[in-house]
Every structure is written in structure tokens, then in C-alpha cells.
Amino acid sequence: MKVDRIQQIYDLLKKKHNLSLNYLCETFDVSKNTIRRDVAELEEQGLIRKVYGGIVLNDEDPGSPEPFAYREGRNVDAKKLVAQAAAREVQDGDVIYIDSGTTTMHMIPYLAKRRYLTIVTASVHVINAASNYPGLNIIATGGTLYMPSNAFVGPSVLAALQNYNLSKVFLASTGISIPHGATNASPLECEIKRSLSQKNATSYLLVDSTKFDKASLMTYCQLPELDAIITEKEPSKEYVAYFEKHNVRLIIP
Numbered sequence: 001m002k003v004d005r006i007q008q009i010y011d012l013l014k015k016k017h018n019l020s021l022n023y024l025c026e027t028f029d030v031s032k033n034t035i036r037r038d039v040a041e042l043e044e045q046g047l048i049r050k051v052y053g054g055i056v057l058n059d060e061d062p063g064s065p066e067p068f069a070y071r072e073g074r075n076v077d078a079k080k081l082v083a084q085a086a087a088r089e090v091q092d093g094d095v096i097y098i099d100s101g102t103t104t105m106h107m108i109p110y111l112a113k114r115r116y117l118t119i120v121t122a123s124v125h126v127i128n129a130a131s132n133y134p135g136l137n138i139i140a141t142g143g144t145l146y147m148p149s150n151a152f153v154g155p156s157v158l159a160a161l162q163n164y165n166l167s168k169v170f171l172a173s174t175g176i177s178i179p180h181g182a183t184n185a186s187p188l189e190c191e192i193k194r195s196l197s198q199k200n201a202t203s204y205l206l207v208d209s210t211k212f213d214k215a216s217l218m219t220y221c222q223l224p225e226l227d228a229i230i231t232e233k234e235p236s237k238e239y240v241a242y243f244e245k246h247n248v249r250l251i252i253p
Helices: 002-016 021-027 030-043 076-087 102-111 124-130 155-161 187-197 237-245
Strands: 017-018 049-053 053-058 097-098 118-121 137-140 145-147 151-153 167-172 175-177 181-184 204-207 216-223 228-230 247-250
Touching: 002 017, 002 021, 002 053, 002 151, 017 021, 017 030, 030 053, 030 187, 049 151, 053 124, 076 102, 076 204, 076 228, 102 124, 118 124, 118 167, 124 137, 124 151, 137 151, 151 155, 151 187, 151 216, 155 187, 175 216, 181 187
Parallel strands: 097 118, 097 167, 118 137, 167 204, 204 228, 228 247
Antiparallel strands: 017 053, 049 053, 145 151, 175 181, 181 216
């Protein structure tokens, strides 16, 4: 019955904290329209809130990291353009770090023809994507798996990063702004990103245009600390002037 299903959805959400609509359709063997109606009722009761592609409990911190599966479906074409431009910065023989993120993970196919390239990463998605290209040398940091980003976090990641002499670092961010710099919603990931931004390596920030003028929970570096920012279209004149003033290279495909 509909009432029973709605209650089951809510009980399931309390256990898993976030659920995709596709998962609910498969679990209850009903159409997406049916699930949307159930979700609408739960939302009207104030029990849940909708996010891209799914639902989360309404009592969760709205500033908490949004699940990776919901973020990766947004602005895919723009993210691929950014990733392709970033890949052009990579040379044969480089030792690079690819950050966890829904933009950075798209770099892998564009790196397939590089020779003697070593990629260090904490991202499960990057590791999985790179497994399709046997010519790429992948070093995983290890650590504790952080599900919202499908990436490894913790002190062991920071310890691993101290061992490698990186030539280039490709960072991700959930939002950037002039006052707050590059930001992220996860304190665990911010610690890693901060460490990477301070490495003696050329640092690139990959962000599609929707990330501008947005700030998440924590700042991991100010924009002038970066060597380059890669985005798919020219930002506002304010940002262009700011980057020029602070010698931050703006790369647009």
C-alpha cells in the first residue's frame, strides 16, 4: 500500500541518510512518477528535502556534503571541457595529483596517451577510471573511505602525500569566491586539499562556471595561492581583473 511504502521510504532514509530516486524505484519496483509522488508527500510533512536526483533527511545539516552521485550528473559537458583543458597541461613524465571531485575525475580519458605519467590520487572514481588505461601508473593514497565523495581521507592520506614529489596538482572545489577563496563542505577533505595547495607544485583549480560566487563550509586556500584556474567560460570582469592582479592564470578551453 502507498502509506506503507511511504513509511518504508522514511525508515530506509533514516538508516542510509540519503537515497537516490533510481534506488527507490528499484527497491519498491514502482515507476519514478510514483516515487516522486511519495517523495512529495514526505516533503510536505517536512520530513525530507530533495536534492539533485534523490532525497536526504530534513534534519541533516544543509551545509553538509551533498552525495557524490547527485553532484556528478550536473553540468557534465562543462566539466568535461574543463577536464580536457586541464589534461592539456600535463606532460610526459609528470607526477600529478588528481583530487576527488566530479570535474577532476573526467581528466583520465584525456591523459591516456601520456607516457611515463604517474597519477597520485585518493579518489575511488579516478582509480576506477584509470583501470581502463593500462599505460597509466596509478598510486592510491589509501586511508578511510569517505562515502559522500567516494574518496579516501584521514591522517594516512596526509602522510602518504609527504612521500611524493608532485609536479602538478589538480584540485576540485564545491564553490569559489573572491572573499572566501576555494571552499569545500567536508572538513576531512579540506585538510587534504589545504596540504596539496601548499605543495611545491603547480596548482590548478578545476571549476565549472556554476561554482563561482559560492562558498561552502570551509576555505582550504585563497585564490591568489593558486597558479591557475580552469573553467569552461570567461567569468565576470571582477574575477578576470582579480586573477590578473594576483598573477593567477585563467585557462578557458
